[in-house]
Amino acid sequence: MGNARERKTVRLKTPVTDADLAGLELGDVVYLDGLIYTAREGVYRRMLENGETPPAPFAEIGNVNFHCSPAAAQQEDGSLKVSAVTATASFRFSRWMKDWFAASGAKLIVGKGGMSEEDYKALFVPAGAVYLTTVGYGTGALLGRGINQVRAAHWLDELGIAQAMWVLEVEKFGPLLVESDLQGNSLFERNNREINAGIEKLYEGLKKPSLQRYGETDDREQELI
Numbered sequence: 001m002g003n004a005r006e007r008k009t010v011r012l013k014t015p016v017t018d019a020d021l022a023g024l025e026l027g028d029v030v031y032l033d034g035l036i037y038t039a040r041e042g043v044y045r046r047m048l049e050n051g052e053t054p055p056a057p058f059a060e061i062g063n064v065n066f067h068c069s070p071a072a073a074q075q076e077d078g079s080l081k082v083s084a085v086t087a088t089a090s091f092r093f094s095r096w097m098k099d100w101f102a103a104s105g106a107k108l109i110v111g112k113g114g115m116s117e118e119d120y121k122a123l124f125v126p127a128g129a130v131y132l133t134t135v136g137y138g139t140g141a142l143l144g145r146g147i148n149q150v151r152a153a154h155w156l157d158e159l160g161i162a163q164a165m166w167v168l169e170v171e172k173f174g175p176l177l178v179e180s181d182l183q184g185n186s187l188f189e190r191n192n193r194e195i196n197a198g199i200e201k202l203y204e205g206l207k208k209p210s211l212q213r214y215g216e217t218d219d220r221e222q223e224l225i
Helices: 018-022 041-049 090-104 117-127 140-144 156-163 187-197 199-203
Strands: 009-013 029-038 064-066 068-074 080-087 108-111 130-134 147-154 165-178
Touching: 041 090, 041 156, 068 156, 080 140, 080 147, 090 108, 090 117, 117 130, 187 199
Parallel strands: 009 029, 029 064, 064 108, 108 130
Antiparallel strands: 029 165, 068 080, 130 165, 147 165
């Protein structure tokens, strides 16, 4: 690709600072050390729609919000252990993000697949926040290796394992990719634009198929989905 560059690897300590985020570029590989917390629709509804207070001050919880479903188990000594975490699709939570940034002071949102560039510019940029995406599928156990311990599991009885707010102490947690930057640009949408710009050339010079199935065409304007 025309503007391809060598990715750099960055290791950030939480809570992340504005200077940390300013140094991130689309496609950078990020690892996290420190505290992160999980919060998704169950937590958002309790706090933003039902008006409940945070279970602990965000100064103690941190400013990195992970959209995920942890695999958790209780140990013999009664402590909780998260051995794997599977990221969940973040686009479903965009309607809460404006109020969540205001309430929590979150600066990093981690999840799967990202949001739209429109959401980044409207919601993330005013909050000075950045989105990190997990890399591919099946990385839950890999991410789990970066979790040292569970600091707290808030609203576990009320919301269940997937929806509770887990506060996790992590070390070299990743790899994660920078999907949005402080200007609201999206790695995925940028790459999609570059790829789509060259798709027409793939159709050039193709012969008509001798046998056609219903809906098969070499004219993209006529394709059926």
